[in-house]
Amino acid sequence: MAESSKNRTAGAARLLRKAGGTVLTGVVGVVVVRAAERGEAGSLPRRLAVGATKLGIRGARRAEVGVEKARLAAGDVRAQAYADLGEQVPPPADRSGGHDHQH
Numbered sequence: 001m002a003e004s005s006k007n008r009t010a011g012a013a014r015l016l017r018k019a020g021g022t023v024l025t026g027v028v029g030v031v032v033v034r035a036a037e038r039g040e041a042g043s044l045p046r047r048l049a050v051g052a053t054k055l056g057i058r059g060a061r062r063a064e065v066g067v068e069k070a071r072l073a074a075g076d077v078r079a080q081a082y083a084d085l086g087e088q089v090p091p092p093a094d095r096s097g098g099h100d101h102q103h
Contacts, residue, residue: 032045032048032049033049036048036049036050075092
């Protein structure tokens with residue numbers, strides 16, 4: 001019984017540490033955003049926020065390119081496998097179903 005209580009206490013302490021780290025990260029993020037909002041165009045917090053955003057945009061673009069290359073490579077492998085079997089490659093699945101709004 002004492003062992004079970006000990007495990008629960010250790011688990012609760014771990015959870016509190018993670019929650020504390022998350023809260024601290026959020027507070028720091030809010031402080032940086034508020035400083036960037038108040039700052040002038042050339043202020044350090046503003047430049048840091050713009051720089052971090054640019055890095056995020058570039059990273060997202062690179063990730064999109066990588067995903068597209070992987071998708072095309074997988075399609076090529078699939079087509080080759082069908083060709084090796086002497087079968088016709090079926091057309092890609094229609095993924096527009098279930099989408100009732102515009103992007």
